Amino acid sequence: MKIAVGSDHGGLALKTIVLALLQELGHDGEDVGCFDTDSVDYPQFADLVCGKVTSGQADKGILICGTGIGMSMAANRHDNIRAALCSEQYTARMSREHNDANVLCIGERVTGPGIAEEIVRTWLSTPFNGGRHLRRIELFN
Ligand code: RB5
Numbered sequence: 001m002k003i004a005v006g007s008d009h010g011g012l013a014l015k016t017i018v019l020a021l022l023q024e025l026g027h028d029g030e031d032v033g034c035f036d037t038d039s040v041d042y043p044q045f046a047d048l049v050c051g052k053v054t055s056g057q058a059d060k061g062i063l064i065c066g067t068g069i070g071m072s073m074a075a076n077r078h079d080n081i082r083a084a085l086c087s088e089q090y091t092a093r094m095s096r097e098h099n100d101a102n103v104l105c106i107g108e109r110v111t112g113p114g115i116a117e118e119i120v121r122t123w124l125s126t127p128f129n130g131g132r133h134l135r136r137i138e139l140f141n
Contacts, residue, residue, distance in 0.1 A: 006045035011064030046074035068107030
């Protein structure tokens, strides 16, 4: 799967871990930045990742900031983006099964690297259930 991955300075360290995991799992992770610890504005990276997903250049996106909150707010301003902020495996699974989330948001200052890796593994391997859930997400836009 082609996965666009972005962070701000608050998510940079976890982004490196997530990109390594994607490689280990056989996915094609594209790092859209940021690339160093200088302070940056997270909406710019949310826009880059969401643009990749909505244009079809990426199948899914992952966004990481300090809390994951700003990234999820910015991502969900985009049409056809369903971004889910997850801090444990249950919501990661449900965001795929019930909400067909196409962007995963994680907070580096909230979620440790081990849990974050489990969230990513679960999120990428869980299919959308469709059915009544499709009817509901079609009401979003
Ligand atoms: C940056 O300090 C921080 O505000 C950002 O990473 C994120 O947590 C915003 O929601």
